Amino acid sequence: MTSVMHEDGPRGAAGMKRNGNASMRRLIAEGAKGPIGLVAALVVLIVVFSFLNPRFASIENLQNVLFQVSVPLILVVGATLVIQMGSIDLSVEGIMGAAGMAWILLSPNTRTMIDLGMWAWLIALGLGLSLGLMTGVIYAKLKVPSFVVSLGTWYVGLGIAILLYGNNSLPSLTSDALARWPTGLTLGLPHSFWLAAGVLLFGLLISNYTNLGRGLMAIGNNEPIARTSGMPVNVYKIGAFAIAGLLGGLAGILATMQLGSGSTDIGFGQLFVGIPAAVIGGTALGGGEGGMTRSALGVFLLIILNNGLVLAGVDPDYQSGVFGLILLIAIIAVAWPERGRLKVAK
Amino acid sequence: MTHRADTPATVEALDRPDKVAATLARLRRMASWHIIAPPLVFFAILLVVGIANPAYLGPFGISIATTSAAPILLVALGQSMVLNTGSIDLSNAAIGLFGAILFALTIPEAGILAMIAVLVALTLIGAVNGVILAYTQVPSFALTLGTLGILQTAALVTSGSETIYVSENRDLVTALHTIKTLSVPLTFWIGVLAAIFFWALLRFTIVGQNMTAVGKNESGAILSAVPNRRAKIIAFAISGFASGLAGLAIVAQAGSASASGLGSNLLLPGIAAALVGGTSISGGQANPINVVFGALTVAFVPIAAQALGFGAQAQSLVYGVFIIVIVALTTSRSRGSVIK
Known part of the structure; x- marks a missing residue:
């Protein structure tokens, strides 16, 4: 969507020759728009909210925050991979619906008498994976913009969920062990969060230490060059969407487990947490920038903001407005130092 | 890919007078796939439905289709103008809904004056x-x-989270919906008029050509002294205005707003309509008249x-598959090799 004229090409080369002081300054400048700025913002939020309502800093509430963070955290890993290569994946809400519904109907529930155990997980995750694969193949092979394909996949996933749901009664989890799992604690942290943290680690490894992860970054930076350098660009593209689909499926299962019953709208609103979180974290929508850690911090920022506003007694009507305002301030603050007459921003 | 026929035709054109060649070239450009695909797709679907159920081809079907298409069309027109400059406007449907609430609040007291004032205000928001x-220079x-997000809050707060009914002057707005020409409500005709107007703007005016230039190649446009900032601001203002008309269509149809x-739920259908109407998501290509067929x-x-x-x-499943298939058929792949 974006092609940015990089001004820091020559500057970067010059920086190599210059010594200590200049590169230190550059490091601080880059840190300010990345993790350091984000961490500072997080600390400020936490301090302010703790003053507004002492309950905010209680152990229960922090556990609650970690519980709420888990689903968007899983999603943002997939979203970051896709955005890093300059594409976008709008399909998460649909994939979550389809996978969540498939999982609960195959697990012990009030409606079907089926319990496939582990197979329920595999089938639901497979559904997410195949929806992601479908998006990736249509995008990479048929050259349809990812925005549109994933918009279509959103509806397709939602349609599958609606068909699975049918006209019957609401399926609720009957297995206590499964229903309690997400809130259960290990080492003081909820299981949901452990799962999400595992996914984040997986995302970090892929993004930093595999050909796929580095390749996606290269595609986002300059696709023609990546292609002419002999990178299997289409394979990487399909891979990114497949992972995003798989993680969408996992998020759908987790969200269904957290809710305790199946819903076609299980993913409602998740898209507008995941993408802003990645963007606030500094993952440029044009691709080639950003990282898993920053996106994860972005998720924490948004969820803590949401949680803190509720505890501070802010009318829920104002929440989307405050969200929007913070998003605006964050992106403008990041983009401000890089303005230039010749810069192209879309 | 759209100009696949170029090579043999150019050879042919060599031994003909220049004028004929020019006319042929123009015809070929007009007939290029992404221009004719949107109406073609629409009429194909119409034909299939007509064979399955002829009732839908009569006044009844036309009235239903155009009534539900009117707000989508208006939102999509604004969106296609913004997409044409290479940007995207995710707030336009929210502007429309906020506008609908403002219309419902002010029309009972101020009538036509309120309509104009709200439209101006929404254009300014855009x-x-x-x-x-x-x-x-943010994305x-x-x-x-x-x-x-801010507009959603504005809509909730101004309406007090309630449905606002147009109590007085109700006929003034609902007339836009109830008056029908050829079974098509006035709201849809407003959309058609707007489409023709925007098409002329893009085709014949410097402002419009500047917008397309910015969308096609922004760096090139800046270096050629195209006022790129002005072009973007105008495109977004148009989007705000068109969304305002969509808000008017909503109030006209429902007699209320909330x-x-x-x-x-107009944002995604609006974007889909713009894309099905042959608008390129990477900018530089939009044909508002085709957006009518897209909507x-x-x-x-x-x-x-x-x-x-x-x-x-x-429905949802069919809708999703349709969008992918239709856009796969109509999307223009001629602009560079990079598809995001």
């Missing part, structure tokens, strides 16, 4: 989007996502699914 985009996707009522197609797909016997539950 322009503010454009100004922020042009001067802070439009994230920027308009932010304004979307933050979660009719028209609260008709998008509004018609659920109706077609029903007419073809798909159950209500399969």
Whole structure:
């Protein structure tokens, strides 16, 4: 969507020759728009909210925050991979619906008498994976913009969920062990969060230490060059969407487990947490920038903001407005130092 | 890919007079696939539905399709103008809904004057989007996502989370919906008029050509002294204005407005309609007249699914597959090799 004229090409080369002081300054400048700025913002939020309502800093509430963070955290890993290569994946809400519904109907529930155990997980995750694969193949092979394909996949996933749901009664989890799992604690942290943290680690490894992860970054930076350098660009593209689909499926299962019953709208609103979180974290929508850690911090920022506003007694009507305002301030603050007459921003 | 026929035709044109060649070239350009595809797709769906269920081809079907297409069309027209400059406006449907609430609140007291004032205000909101985009150079996707949130809150707060009924002067707005020419409500005709106007703007005016230039190659446009900031601001202002008309269409149809009522789900259909209408998502290509067919197609797909016997539950699935297939058929792949 974006092609940015990089001004820091020559500057970067010059920086190599210059010594200590200049590169230190550059490091601080880059840190300010990345993790350091984000961490500072997080600390400020936490301090302010703790003053507004002492309950905010209680152990229960922090556990609650970690519980709420888990689903968007899983999603943002997939979203970051896709955005890093300059594409976008709008399909998460649909994939979550389809996978969540498939999982609960195959697990012990009030409606079907089926319990496939582990197979329920595999089938639901497979559904997410195949929806992601479908998006990736249509995008990479048929050259349809990812925005549109994933918009279509959103509806397709939602349609599958609606068909699975049918006209019957609401399926609720009957297995206590499964229903309690997400809130259960290990080492003081909820299981949901452990799962999400595992996914984040997986995302970090892929993004930093595999050909796929580095390749996606290269595609986002300059696709023609990546292609002419002999990178299997289409394979990487399909891979990114497949992972995003798989993680969408996992998020759908987790969200269904957290809710305790199946819903076609299980993913409602998740898209507008995941993408802003990645963007606030500094993952440029044009691709080639950003990282898993920053996106994860972005998720924490948004969820803590949401949680803190509720505890501070802010009318829920104002929440989307405050969200929007913070998003605006964050992106403008990041983009401000890089303005230039010749810069192209879309 | 769209100009696949070029090579043999150029050879042929060599031994003919220049004029004939020029005319042929123009004809070929007019007939290029992404120009004729949107109406073709619409009429193909219409034909299939007509064979399955002839009732949908009569005044009844036309009235249903155009009524539900009207707000989608108006939102999509603004969106296609913004997409044409290479940006995207995620806040336009929210502007429309906020507008609908403002219309419902003010029309009982001030009538026509209120309509004009609200339209001006909404155009300004769109322009503010454009100004922020042009001067802070943030990505439009994230920027308009932010304004979307703010406008949602504005809609909730101004309406007090309730449905606002147009008590007085009700006929003034509902007339836009009830007056029908050829079974098509006035709201849709407004959309058609706007489409023709925007098409002329893009085709014949410097302002319009500047917008397309910015969308095609912004660096090139800046270096050629095209006022790129002004072009973006105008495109977003147009989007705000068109969304305002969509808000008017919503109030006309429902006689009321609320933050979660009719028209609260226009964003994605609007984008889909613009894309099905042959607008390129990477900018530099838009044909507002084709967006009319895009909006008709998008509004018609659920109706077609029903007419073809798909159950209500399969609607979403059919809709998703349709969007992918239609855009795969109509998308223009001629602009560079990079598709994002």
